[in-house]
Amino acid sequence: xxxxxxxxxxxxxxxxxxxxxxxxxxxxxxxxxxxxxxxxxxxxxxxxxxxxxxxxxxxxxxxxxxxxxxxxxxxxxxxxxxxxxxxxxxxxxxxxxxxxxxxxxxxxxxxxxxxxxxxxxxxxxxxxxxxxxxxxxxxxxxxxxxxxxxxxxxxxxxxxxxxxxxxxxxxxxxxxxxxxxxxxxxxxxxxxxxxxxxxxxxxxxxxxxxxxxxxxxxxxxxxxxxxxxxxxxxxxxxxxxxxxxxxxxxxxxxxxxxxxxxxxxxxxxxxxxxxxxxxxxxxxxxxxxxxxxxxxxxxxxxxxxxxxxxxxxxxxxxxxxxxxxxxxxxxxxxxxxxxxxxxxxxxxxxxxxxxxxxxxxxxxxxxxxxxxxxxxxxxxxxxxxxxxxxxxxxxxxxxxxxxxxxxxxxxxxxxxxxxxxxxxxxxxxxxxxxxxxxxxxxxxxxxxxxxxxxxxxxxxxxxxxxxxxxxxxxxxxxxxxxxxxxxxxxxxxxxxxxxxxxxxxxxxxxxxxxxxxxxxxxxxxxxxxxxxxxxxxxxxxxxxxxxxxxxxxxxxxxxxxxxxxxxxxxxxxxxxxxxxxxxxxxxxxxxxxxxxxxxxxxxxxxxxxxxxxxxxxxxxxxxxxxxxxxxxxxxxxxxxxxxxxxxxxxxxxxxxxxxxxxxx
Numbered sequence: 274x275x276x277x278x279x280x281x282x283x284x285x286x287x288x289x290x291x292x293x294x295x296x297x298x299x300x301x302x303x304x305x306x307x308x309x310x311x312x313x314x315x316x317x318x319x320x321x322x323x324x325x326x327x328x329x330x331x332x333x334x335x336x337x338x339x340x341x342x343x344x345x346x347x348x349x350x351x352x353x354x355x356x357x358x359x360x361x362x363x364x365x366x367x368x369x370x371x372x373x374x375x376x377x378x379x380x381x382x383x384x385x386x387x388x389x390x391x392x393x394x395x396x397x398x399x400x401x402x403x404x405x406x407x408x409x410x411x412x413x414x415x416x417x418x419x420x421x422x423x424x425x426x427x428x429x430x431x432x433x434x435x436x437x438x439x440x441x442x443x444x445x446x447x448x449x450x451x452x453x454x455x456x457x458x459x460x461x462x463x464x465x466x467x468x469x470x471x472x473x474x475x476x477x478x479x480x481x482x483x484x485x486x487x488x489x490x491x492x493x494x495x496x497x498x499x500x501x502x503x504x505x506x507x508x509x510x511x512x513x514x515x516x517x518x519x520x521x522x523x524x525x526x527x528x529x530x531x532x533x534x535x536x537x538x539x540x541x542x543x544x545x546x547x548x549x550x551x552x553x554x555x556x557x558x559x560x561x562x563x564x565x566x567x568x569x570x571x572x573x574x575x576x577x578x579x580x581x582x583x584x585x586x587x588x589x590x591x592x593x594x595x596x597x598x599x600x601x602x603x604x605x606x607x608x609x610x611x612x613x614x615x616x617x618x619x620x621x622x623x624x625x626x627x628x629x630x631x632x633x634x635x636x637x638x639x640x641x642x643x644x645x646x647x648x649x650x651x652x653x654x655x656x657x658x659x660x661x662x663x664x665x666x667x668x669x670x671x672x673x674x675x676x677x678x679x680x681x682x683x684x685x686x687x688x689x690x691x692x693x694x695x696x697x698x699x700x701x702x703x704x705x706x707x708x709x710x711x712x713x714x715x716x717x718x719x720x721x722x723x724x725x726x727x728x729x730x731x732x733x734x735x736x737x738x739x740x741x742x743x744x745x746x747x748x749x750x751x752x753x754x755x756x757x758x759x760x761x762x763x764x765x766x767x768x769x770x771x772x773x774x775x776x777x778x779x780x781x782x783x784x785x786x787x788x789x790x791x792x793x794x795x796x797x798x799x800x801x802x803x804x805x806x807x808x809x810x811x812x813x814x815x816x817x818x819x820x821x822x823x824x825x826x827x828x829x830x831x832x833x834x835x836x837x838x839x840x841x842x843x844x845x846x847x848x849x850x851x852x853x854x855x856x857x858x859x860x861x862x863x864x865x866x867x868x869x870x871x872x873x874x875x876x877x878x879x880x881x882x883x884x885x886x887x888x889x890x891x892x893x894x895x896x897x898x899x900x901x902x903x904x905x906x907x908x909x910x911x912x913x914x915x916x917x918x919x920x921x922x923x924x925x926x927x928x929x930x931x932x933x934x935x936x937x
Contacts, residue, residue: 590610847928
């Protein structure tokens, strides 16, 4: 049975989400079959769930009853647990009456392993609150294979004896799994041992330092066990989750997407950040849901979508195209098709520029588009690169263009990138250092000891165990050297390169600390030193490892803190993508076209990152090399603009302007 969608959107709302809000419930069409609440960002969604959990825990405590929680692991709920810990320390929230059951665990795995979900829950929650250890239940990855079935049955009995789960927290995997319930899991399945899907293992590869080290199996609560919970809340954050969220919420109920069974639950809610909501009908094509507020952004979104649907250039769309696609309200509110087409076409045309840093006042050539000349030229430019190669991968063509046009370009490498270097590369560099010392007599004893120690540590290391501090330093030096080489290929002097080594990253594992004061302070210190006129930062929030998201938060928080200062008032912030996906054409505020020679120069700069060439250690879901991903995406953007009737380019790098609304 379908249930009506929830139309409430948490404050503050963006223009896009406001435009998706229907004006009259009576005219709303039902697409979402689970109540969905869209929040500004992951933090506000997590805070809302933490407040609900806290209210439930306190209510049960007043009644003298236990509160039974079902808990999830992974990157999604970490902010939730951070908020619950804060509530415990600052607001007196007690977990003494909480009984917890975790969804799943790898099998086999030692509880002390860095990848163990038992260890994850201890580090993120239970070590910081007063929940008695006897009331914490997590499947045991050490259970002998022949006793797993009995252990799973005992887990089910323990849940029943506790009175059943009051509130179950879920995430969702790219296969649509909840817990480890992979495609094919039955509606009535119970706690059991399951073989993990290859996509799930691939997504976990970074945690284990290679897909080959990820366990083949896991122990998980079943779909039926999860649906027995009295209340279920599923969290999903980031663009990477948007397609599967739409399938789970709007698609048919099917064993192929275990999360779709939430449609049959009487009290389930999905909490999303805006990025994860991107494929929902009310966000992607809100005019199909009901009347919209037709602002400039939504008009462009609708027209670009319509042109794609009709396979026509923008200026060739006619009234019949709008009417047949259900866009009569747009015609009625904004005039005829010709006027709407011109508005959108001109907006896209004006976004295309070969002068990303602006034009000097005296620059004017025959046939040049009449653009405003900049008061400040050349500019100071600061490009933030989460990893040592993101600058050239995602905006290498623009970076080279800015340098060629005479701007003072600085690059800030936010993290060392040390965990993404193969052990073989570290050994090769240690061996080179020792050989160099032997030939030239430069500290031969010290470098020989370095090689010996690195080799000994790497050969003794168990797969999946983090590197020692000395090995991480060596791998960080490899990435730093490659970044310098790539910058030279772009024409950037070494004294304009800044290696921030933000503390949140330096854990030695893929799981990072939350962004803290030290990260923001180090970022704003550099901003104040450079006083840039333009800042470029990675807005690629679908990065599966979360580093891009954290690095962006550090930049935007620093910009927000510096907002009252003179340099910040004059500074534009541009967000780039490309490593994991590209900006949608209807969203771009600046498009920098690349000629074939620009693409070749960008590729040459990317190739300087030799440790990431051929096969990066953590490729994510995309098997292509980073240079291939970037070129394919840049060419796809160019093809889309061409199909809309704009000039044909070899490739295009796209940017969105940050409007200062959120520092998350």
